Amino acid sequence: MTKLRYWNERAETMSRDELAKVQLEGLQKTVRHVWANNAFYRKRLGEAGVEPGDIKSLDDITKLPFLTKEDFRLQYPLGMLCVPQETVREMHMSSGSTGTPVVMAYNEADLTQWAECMARCQVMAGLQPGETIQITPTFGLFNGGFGFYHGARRAGMFVVPASSGNTARQIMLMRDFHVKCIASVVSYMPRIVEVLEKTGQTLPDLKIGIFGAETFSDAMRRHLHEKLGIDAYDIYGMTETGGVGTTGMDCACHNGIHVWEDQYITEIIDPDTGKVVPDGTYGEAVFTSLTRQGVPILRYRTRDITRILSRETCECGRTSLRIDRITGRFDDMLIVKGVNFYPRQVEQALLQIPGVLPEYQIVLETLHGVTDVRINVEAEEGVTGYMVEKHLKEVLGFSPKGDIFKPGTLPRAEGKAKRVIRIDKEV
Ligand SMILES: [Zn+2]
DSSP: OOOOSOSSHHHHHOOHHHHHHHHHHHHHHHHHHHHHHOHHHHHHHHHTTOOGGGOOSGGGGGGSOOBOHHHHHHTTTTTTOOSOGGGEEEEEEEOTTTOOOEEEEEEHHHHHHHHHHHHHHHHHTTOOTTOEEEEOSOSSSSSHHHHHHHHHHHHTOEEEOOOSOOHHHHHHHHHHTTOOEEEEOGGGHHHHHHHHHHHTOOOTTOOEEEEOSSOOOHHHHHHHHHHHOOEEEEEEOOGGGTSTTTTEEEOTTOSSEEOOTTTEEEEEEOTTTOOBOOTTOOEEEEEEESSOOSSOOSSEEEEEEEOEEEOSOOTTSOOSOEEOOOOEEGGGOEEETTEEEOHHHHHHHHTTSTTEEEEEEEEEEEETTEEEEEEEEEEOTTOOHHHHHHHHHHHHSSOOEEEEEOTTOSOOOSSSOOOEEEEETTO
């Protein structure tokens, strides 16, 4: 069988003119659909003074009001549903830090759309029908497990639905079923490396890692390549856009994330003014879905920080625009002594120090209104707290205190890692 380069060659390589046509049709259809079928949306569009007929060109998208996570929360559970409830086939939900859930409901067409996006991602990472993928995100309300599953089924992969936990068993499954691709949160991988090293095992068949839900640095990508021989892919998507993979992934060139543009319109806006920024400028990613039916999104503000890298055809042959890998989320930005930074920058800086391992915590301690930062990091013998302090001072511009921990001694998370810990000493 010839090797697939694309899951959907036509969609992934269509000309930009053709894409623009598909996008305009999808946008008009989606605006008509939400207007006709959902009271919340009709009210929101009415307040903005827009009717479906006003969308005559792609530029008219800026007439539409933004949608936020708060809107999803206020419309809990199904206030944004645009199809009859009896046609819903699945739901997923995320809670986030504030607790009020965000719900995504899928009808049959939405599940097909999700599977299509995920199949494209898996083939883009180099997985071929019939090859084995081990899915380590939980199968549950969080969308990760099922998202990978729907895509793998669609593309005809051999699925090992391991779900999370039990690292020894994960390794056994990967070894015995010749798993080629692991789907995971990236912060789980150092744990796998640790157990492999401790038990003297290797995983020669494992070639690909697809990592979602957390941002990670290029230093982490190199680390995983060195330790496991895998090529690490950064998959993008969230509950509100329809789940993992819906908004794309990087290709083997690793020069940005290909957004599935026949499925979503991407805008990058200035978060303060709401105005679209020029290509290359960092801002907030905003997505509009073009084919989703259950809970379509119009101009959803993700709070994710990125920029448009290119609209040229990629070396891989795909024509979709590429956005930068997510630098961070506006909500995750830390400000200490007047310096702004993101956890990913700390990770990148730490892994530049020889002997430092990819397990760390950023501890923010506040006393009398003053916040100090402590970095707890695991490292091999010979690395000192002073080395960490000095390097972070050079890279980030302020001096956190560095505390070195022996390998394997920092707490390990199941699922997403908790990198930032806030301690208020006055409470
Ligand atoms: Zn590419």
